[in-house]
Amino acid sequence: MIIISHPSCLEHLSPEGHPECPERIEAIRNQLIASGLEFVISERDAQPATDAQLHAVHDKEYLTSLEGMPPSRGVRTFADDIWMSPHTLTAARHAAGAGPQAVDLVLQGTTKAVFCNVRPPGHHAERARAMGFCFYNNIAIAARYALDQAGINRVAILDFDVHHGNGTQDIFLDEPRVLFCSTFQHPFYPHTDTQPDRPYIVNAPLAATAKGTEFRRAVEQAWLPALENFAPQILFISAGFDAHLLDDMSSVSLVEQDYQWVSATLRDYVDTHPDCKGIVSMLEGGYDLPALGRSVVAHIKGLAKL
Numbered sequence: 001m002i003i004i005s006h007p008s009c010l011e012h013l014s015p016e017g018h019p020e021c022p023e024r025i026e027a028i029r030n031q032l033i034a035s036g037l038e039f040v041i042s043e044r045d046a047q048p049a050t051d052a053q054l055h056a057v058h059d060k061e062y063l064t065s066l067e068g069m070p071p072s073r074g075v076r077t078f079a080d081d082i083w084m085s086p087h088t089l090t091a092a093r094h095a096a097g098a099g100p101q102a103v104d105l106v107l108q109g110t111t112k113a114v115f116c117n118v119r120p121p122g123h124h125a126e127r128a129r130a131m132g133f134c135f136y137n138n139i140a141i142a143a144r145y146a147l148d149q150a151g152i153n154r155v156a157i158l159d160f161d162v163h164h165g166n167g168t169q170d171i172f173l174d175e176p177r178v179l180f181c182s183t184f185q186h187p188f189y190p191h192t193d194t195q196p197d198r199p200y201i202v203n204a205p206l207a208a209t210a211k212g213t214e215f216r217r218a219v220e221q222a223w224l225p226a227l228e229n230f231a232p233q234i235l236f237i238s239a240g241f242d243a244h245l246l247d248d249m250s251s252v253s254l255v256e257q258d259y260q261w262v263s264a265t266l267r268d269y270v271d272t273h274p275d276c277k278g279i280v281s282m283l284e285g286g287y288d289l290p291a292l293g294r295s296v297v298a299h300i301k302g303l304a305k306l
């Protein structure tokens, strides 16, 4: 088990009190230390994404529009609830570069699972639009790298953030080599289309009242049959923890055991399917800091079978 992070991920700033804050990264690290996991996992610094990796997923004009926008000091708004500070794009570059680096570690056989403790998050970022705290779609950049640069033919992206991963769906809408499975509160932000007519997009909406039972049922009845059928060679996880009971961002009520269960279930898939090389997991949402830290510990215990 390897964790990839980078000090620059603490330097993307939002206004005081904003939920998508640098303390999220520290809360995760603190809980990893408190749990003792710190001593059984190795850590790597994220490499910055290359221009080619960003362009493989995002529209050229959109990428150009981001350059030159960060302020020289303080924070400024770029779009609706999208904030930039002087080092935002440095942080975003490292968050986006962690994924391809993780793909290489898995495909080289160095590890079966990598968790990228990075921000800003990515799954709301569309091909040509920043959205929902996201600039570059980190998980899409990793999946695209696996397909185009690492000799992989089929990948699956599993997204359990409480918000639908509209950006990931937008980017891979016409890419049948990507199976996109998600659970999310519905109806809810981002209020985009969750019923595209594509066999490789498996959206499993959850009612606002949903708890672990409903979540696990969706994974067992929608995700797992789709995985069996699709036979991905690598699994990507958009790991958002904002469906937690204590997270004010949503009404869905998952707990640490649910995150450990889904993570162990996906690791079981890898262990029983020799063609599937491993798991690359990327932090998305999760805004109650203590619950976020504990949930990531549960996620890593599940991924690493600890």
Ligand SMILES: [Zn+2]
Residues within 6 Å of the ligand: 161, 162, 163, 240, 242, 284, 285, 286
């Ligand atoms: Zn979210």
